[in-house]
Amino acid sequence: MIAKKNMNKRLTIGMLIFNHVTALDFFGPYEVFSRLPKAKVLIIGAELTPIRSETGVRILPDISFKDAPQLDLIFVPGGSGVNQILLDLKFLHFIRTQSKSAKYFASVCTGALILGACGLLTGYKATTHWASMDFLKELGAIPAKERFVIDRNRFTGGGVTAGIDLALRIVRELYGSEEAQTIQLMLGYDPMPEFKNAGSVDTADSKIIQRVRKEIKPMIEERTKAVLTAKEALKSLKSIPPKDLSH
């Protein structure tokens, strides 16, 4: 717990957004962070033009890369668009440049692959969406099949909805338990999932798992290539020295 020293600080939380992001990867944590009285949340796109999510909704960034201030916390969501971002030098450069002075790094779902491609998970325990778990190791991380993982100042969440759980934990870590409980109550977050076993690949019906794997096969094949390219590029990067929570 590092809450005490942040409680009166106004952290700047930069939430990156890009085409074919999974909207809920972004909006779970957004709804949590944007309710913090003592944080400034910025939605950051490469440009100011609207982005379109994986399933079609258009969202407007608040600010573009060139005008973004130094961020305290960098948040990266996932989605099918991660395949393009892994090869997008401008996007990766923005995160790497920001990372020199940022204090905390967070991702949800396959956003972890983007952090990995920036060298930010090398030697760190991390998690991602179950269907992309194998890619973490390729990008230097130590995969952990958990709802979310905290290793020093890296916070990574599992698939999509894990972002809500992760964001509440981040608020608890950075601002304390009362802030996190207040937001959880405002959001009525007392979940009642429709199926007890369907939300995790460890417990879901095998027929359902097979169906999902089949549906996402082309995306995963494309991702395999993108990750290999990002892995090669990563070798030539100097690894970014770990920052711990005392920063």
Next chain:
Amino acid sequence: MIAKKNMNKRLTIGMLIFNHVTALDFFGPYEVFSRLPKAKVLIIGAELTPIRSETGVRILPDISFKDAPQLDLIFVPGGSGVNQILLDLKFLHFIRTQSKSAKYFASVCTGALILGACGLLTGYKATTHWASMDFLKELGAIPAKERFVIDRNRFTGGGVTAGIDLALRIVRELYGSEEAQTIQLMLGYDPMPEFKNAGSVDTADSKIIQRVRKEIKPMIEERTKAVLTAKEALKSLKSIPPKDLSH
């Protein structure tokens, strides 16, 4: 279960959006519905201009009221902006006009008050965000303190995050269990809330409840006036005959 007769139908789901909507009220259900292979999801605003959520994010509607087709399912989210919508005759008129031929009506959080103001919950069991529960009765509904409530073809969810649970149930009802499980697995919806008791007003710490009530007091006072105005207007409306699930 009415899944069988919908499984091969392409339902048009209209998701309404307005200024000061709670983003997550909208995006939980959006992420679920927009993954249905056999549904067309439209994000509908009064105009095509971007709307701004309660905490600031700007979202673009797909279509405006004047160009919207007949909807099969009308979805209404909540948020502080409900106070304005309760008095917005154009908005209420759009829902009432659509409701003559729509098959299903759904809301999350205080979106129920909007359905109520359209006469669509008169005599129906319904739920809403815990802090607005008292308003349901004023607008003709029978309040039920549950995560979500289904009464004939009206589906109402509790506060914010209840939308994810509700949307998965709607998918199960309309398209069957396999579709709902597939989406739950894709979204990794195996929740792990940070605090066991903080998500419900029935179990939360009384100090936290008091803090939230204090913070939202001005909004609730404004809402009280808006609901009374909407209640008066409702008296002069002919009640809309209930449609049941056989439609």
